[in-house]
Amino acid sequence: MTKFIIIGAGAAGIFGAINIASKNPDAEVVVLEKSSKLLSKVKISGGGRCNVTNVCQEPKELIKHYPRGNKKLKKAFEHFGTVDTVNWFENRGVKLKAEADGRMFPITDDSQTIIDCLLTECEKLKVDIRTKVAVESIEKTEKGFLLDIKGAEKIECDKILIATGGHNKLEAFQWLSDLGHSISEPVPSLFTFNLPKSSVTNLSGVAVQDVEVKIAGTKLSHQGPLLVTHWGMSGPAVLKLSAWGARILNEKNYEYSVLVNWLKSANEEEARQILTEFQAENPKKKLFNSNPFQLPKRLWEYLLTKSEIDEELRWNNFSGKKFNKLINHLIADLYEASGKTTFKEEFVTAGGVKLGDVNMQTMESRKCPGLFFAGEVLDIDGVTGGFNFQAAWTTAWLASEGIILN
Structure with a gap:
């Protein structure tokens, strides 16, 4: 037999x-x-x-x-x-x-x-x-x-x-x-990004449906849903990016910079135009109470705080360096990743x-x-x-x- x-x-x-x-x-x-x-x-x-x-x-x-x-x-x-x-x-x-x-x-x-x-x-x-x-x-x-x-x-x-x-x-x-x-x-492969020094982890549980995530200094990027966790970032956009970048990130010993475009693929000019138009239409509103991009409230407030914008600031007084800083955080938000997720049975x-x-x-x-x-x-x-x-x-x-x- x-x-x-x-x-x-x-x-x-x-x-x-x-x-x-x-x-x-x-x-x-x-x-x-x-x-x-x-x-x-x-x-x-x-x-x-x-x-x-x-x-x-x-x-x-x-x-x-x-x-x-x-x-x-x-x-x-x-x-x-x-x-x-x-x-x-x-x-x-x-x-x-x-x-x-x-x-x-x-x-x-x-x-x-x-x-x-x-x-x-x-x-x-x-x-x-x-x-x-x-x-x-x-x-x-x-x-x-x-x-x-x-x-x-x-x-x-x-x-x-x-x-x-x-x-x-x-x-x-x-x-x-x-x-x-x-x-x-x-x-x-298929691991989450650990961001041990970032305050973004305070937003644990916040999900954004369509963002673009890049590894700085490489051609690696991916679009899709992103989830903020208590240790960093996860979700399909991150997991897929980790898969395509598995060997490159390993060569970097899992010390790398992550760039997040919270507006998916919008560029600086497009983001600036949306903010300018919204500003003209809502001059008396406070920035913290009005969000032109429909981002999750906690994330919008986090990005404003990160841009050193006061909670009482209204759109008609918003300009200059802080305006540029907010745009930068919306389309090229920088985070330092360190270490890697341990091997888990469900990962690859x-x-x-x-x-x-x-x-x-x-x-x-x-x-x-x-x-x-x-x-x-x-x-x-x-x-x-x-x-x-x-x-x-x-x-x-x-x-x-x-x-x-x-």
Whole structure:
């Protein structure tokens, strides 16, 4: 009997196991998970709702959401894309819904729905899932592979799918380096900006729907919603910017300057015109009581205070340096970031097995035939919005096809 081993019981590992077992019902399919938990990232993602995928359908558009691996993923998404993911789950009784920002969730708004679906399929197909089994090394043999298991007997198998997820240390990939694979050093992606010396953290909870955030001295910028937190800034604009700038910010040792345009993409001239027109129409009003940009009240007051504007100042007396200072804070508000967010389960790591070592049509290793990869163990990562799970489903599905055909 053919024996397939899947290492890792996350989204990619379990999805791969299901598809391997369904395409080869006579095979023995075994999932090895070093922890006691299954699908832990699925459980906590999307605030416990599980952001399964995204409404974006066209591969050429879809790949724009992947800072690393984008070009290599185009053909992969042509074989198994977001529509295929939706159909796969709906064919198993799980309907997904789209939200205004493009994210897709189960209609139950409960990640357990996705977990139950996946584990029920494993049970139906007699997939053997073993927890607390740590693979320490893999040896290539004439017939297949021999897996060295920590504190237990070695396991023989014909083919292996590695879906161990991302790691935050290069040493964690050593067992894959030993098999001849090149590794892109892991660095954090999708992290929040820590602003330890800024008083903006007093605005914790304030959200602005459309801003532009830049990293000073680079070409990195992103637009979208921003959330002020008690440690700094978060929200889609910040998280996506951190993903695209993951390596640059790592090189800067997470000491960098952030520029925020609270008016999205308005320039100095446009901001000045809006303020001048509002001033002419509301000469007797106090600045603190009137906001021409519809910014959150607490943020508007914060920017006025930061511009050294008195609470009693009226528009007809507003001019000169303070006028210019306010404009500067509206369109190029400067903050000093220091340090990085610690690695969290729901966040993503940039880095992993270099894609040049992998046949992206079958996900088989070019260095070690019979060994396949899926998910975040590869040097692939997406921005927030369901894109990382989609990469997991796609690469696992391709691997399941490749394992059967090769």
